[in-house]
Each structure stands twice: as structure tokens, then as C-alpha cells.
Amino acid sequence: MSVLLTEVREFVGVMTLNRPEKHNAMNAEMFVRMAETWEAWATDPNVRCAVITGAGERAFSAGGDLGSLIPVLTRARPPQDQFEATLLETHPRVRDVAMLRTFFPKPVIAAINGFCIAGGTEVIEGTDIRICTESATFGLPEVKRAILPAGGSLVRLTRQMPFCRAMEVILTGRSITAQEALEYGFVNYVTPREQLLAKAMEIAREISENGPLAVAAAKKAMIETSGMPLEQAYLIEDKAWDVVANSEDAKEGPLAFMEKRRPVYRGC
Template identity: 45%
Template structure:
């Protein structure tokens, strides 16, 4: 199991929990954090016993974005990770889910600050839970910067364009309730409860047929920009083979026998 000094990895049954662990900097992105994140996504993809991933932050915050001191040229923690970045210049974008989509569902558990790069990473997750005191926003324009982690493309596809543009062009912060109202997140829970709720959702995902879950996730993203006719054709191509699996026989059989199903990814 991987991890770095700024990213901890833990197994909770069939769920891989990735925790951004730089609380003294509100989990601002560092080289060790980015490398750890990317390795975590790869681990989840490679291990068939992992059925879901929960992404969260330590110390009461999710992620406050890029380390601005580093961006200003004042150095960044984890010089030993620079070789990884040289080998794969795209690694940071993969870590932030801009250029990589894990095949397993990713559930974000947000407390505290989830701003700038934090909100950009959030847009690469599939299901989003936040504590009621969480804060969201894309503050790049306030610093004369550009939210280049994908937000000018993704945000308008995930929430209404007027809300996306207001968030992008004002740089203001949004409360968890406001983020819920515009559709940026799906659940708001009492402060400190985001991880528990995310793990609860993960358990529901884990109880489902893993081949079906992965095919459904893939179909949703594959068809997002297709016409309805193209999307329906693609859905059949992705979904029909699922009915021929052993798991597809096990699900109805377990239901008829009034017992929990035992799925084998077969």
C-alpha cells in the first residue's frame, strides 16, 4: 500500500481511503501530495478487491489548492519526488483527476476549505459529501491566475452555466448549503460527519456488482457529450455484456433466495 508524507492510504474493507495529509497548510498541494494521489488512483485501478475510493483531507480541511509559495518560486516540499515529475510531466494533472479517471467510483468527503485546486479536484470525483461548515470556491482570478485544473470546461457541465460563471469570475467562496443548492455537491451533513457519510455511501457501492458499477460509471462519462442516439448505442455496447456475467446471474439468484449476493467480478 502506497502513500507519502503528505498522502495517507488506508483500506476500509473494499474501500481505499486517500487522505491529503498536510494539515498545517490546509492540505495545499505539494509534490509529495500529488505523487501520493496519483499512486493512489493507480492502486485503486490495479486492485480488483478495491470497489470504491474515498478522498478526504486531514485536520478539518479538504484542500486549499496549490501551494502559492511554491508557485511563486520559493520552493516546494519533497524535492526527492521531482524525478517522478520529470519522468511523467503530466503526473500532476493525473493526480488532480484532470487527465485521469479512475475506473472505480470516487467519493469526496469534504470538511473545511475546498477552494481553488481543491474545488478543481472535486470536479473529478463522482459523488460528493460535505460537512455543513465546508467552504468552496475558485479564487484564482483574485490572484490574477487561471483555474487551469479543468474548471472552465467541467464546471459548466456540472452546474448551471450562470452559477459556473459567477463562481469562476468572482472568485468568491460558497457555503456547503449554497454548493448543494447549485448542484456542486450532493450531500451536506453535520460538521465532522463527511467521512462517515462518504464511507456509508461507499459501502452501498461496494455491495453492488463491481463489473456493473464500473460499466455504469464508464457509460455515464462516455455518453456525456454524445447525442441521445449515439449515447443509447454506446450504452448498449457497454451494458449488454454485463448480462452475460456470472455476477448478473448471482444478483437475481441471491434476491430470490433472500440472502446477500456474493459477487466475484466474473
């Protein structure tokens, strides 16, 4: 069985980390397949939004597989299969794409079905909207092992929750609960387990019904202008407007509104 399950449902790509017996810990094969999928979906017109989740009842992901992934990356042992060899040859590019450190142009929704630790937390830092179960926990325990959460957390976490909260999470290595994550603004919703994927798909479908060029341009501009002086940021916003306003979809949206019908967007 594949360590990564993927499918596309009505313009929504669904990615499932599929090693439940290992708490969906990411090994070399999963990293490589995640990177391949994100790269394919980035240019696939049939994918307008993506959802990432984990298989099983207990975990979204326990992070990198300490027994297989880390020994390869630290060269403690030679690669034992094609995925380990590929990861070693192409790291850190594959890592950056797999963990969404490289910009992904379409909205990504995380459906977090349990504990989400270390690299698991770092993956969802690359997502745009987050829903978790009531039993979910988040944490970056790397400093407890005298290493760093360097999959993006040292850069992204202070931008995604209050500065002092981010410092506490990283410097103590303690986990936080779903309710704390909600209070910190790190997740959007906390839901019962049985409603998790349905809620994620509801939001994903709502997004995918919108103009895909407008959605992609909005995401890109908001990320690019984060922390930028207003004068420079407005120039990027104006450029995004110019590109989207000259599209066929920008004509279709108002026309469909006037004709009282659902718009048919083609992404051009």
C-alpha cells in the first residue's frame, strides 16, 4: 500500500499521509511522493484547492521518521532504496517542496486528525486554512533532543501566532492543545473527529467555486506583501489586480451575477 494516497474530487486535490501504524511519520518515500504531488498539482487546472490529512484515528503526523529518514539525511547509513537515494540527491529541494516551504500557488487546507508533532506541525505551517479535531495536539519538541525545528518553524511560527507564544512553543518544546492552537490563531476551527474531513471539504469546495485566477493571485499577493511597507505592498496588489482584471474569468463573474446564474470559470 502506498505511503501517500491522492485523489482529485471536484477540483479539490486530497492528499492523505498513509502510515497510520507509524503515526504517519514521514519516511523518504513519503517525502518524495509528497513533493511530486505538490509539483503536479501546482500546474493542474483540475486542482483549484488542496486538502492534506492523515490516515487513521490518532495522528496527522509524528514528523520525520527518526528510524529511517534522519539516518539517511545525516548520512549515518547509505540509502537503501530508490526513494532514499532520490531524497539524498535532491535534498533540500524535495524537503522544501514536500513541506510547503516552497510557494504553492493554490490554497491548501489542513485537516488535522490527531497529534501533529515536529515535522507534522511544520508541514501545516505551510498550509493556509487549518481544521483540527478536539483531541489534536501540536508541538515542536526538537530542542529537547538538542536539535532545531528547521523545517520552517524558526521563520514561520512567529508570523502565524503571537510572538511570545511562538517563542514558548519552540523554546520549551512543550505541546499545545487544540483549544490553545485556536486561541493562538494557529488553527481556524476545532471540530469533532467525524466532522473533520467534511468541514475541510466544505471550505475547499467553496474556494474551488471561486475564480481560480483571483484566488491564486490573492494568495500570492497576501504572502508576498506580509511585513512589507505599505507603499511597496500596494504596488504588488495593483499588479495582481491588473493581471486578474484582464482575464476572461473577470468578465464571466460579473456577467453571471447580472444574469442570475452560476459562473463558469476556466482559469484564463
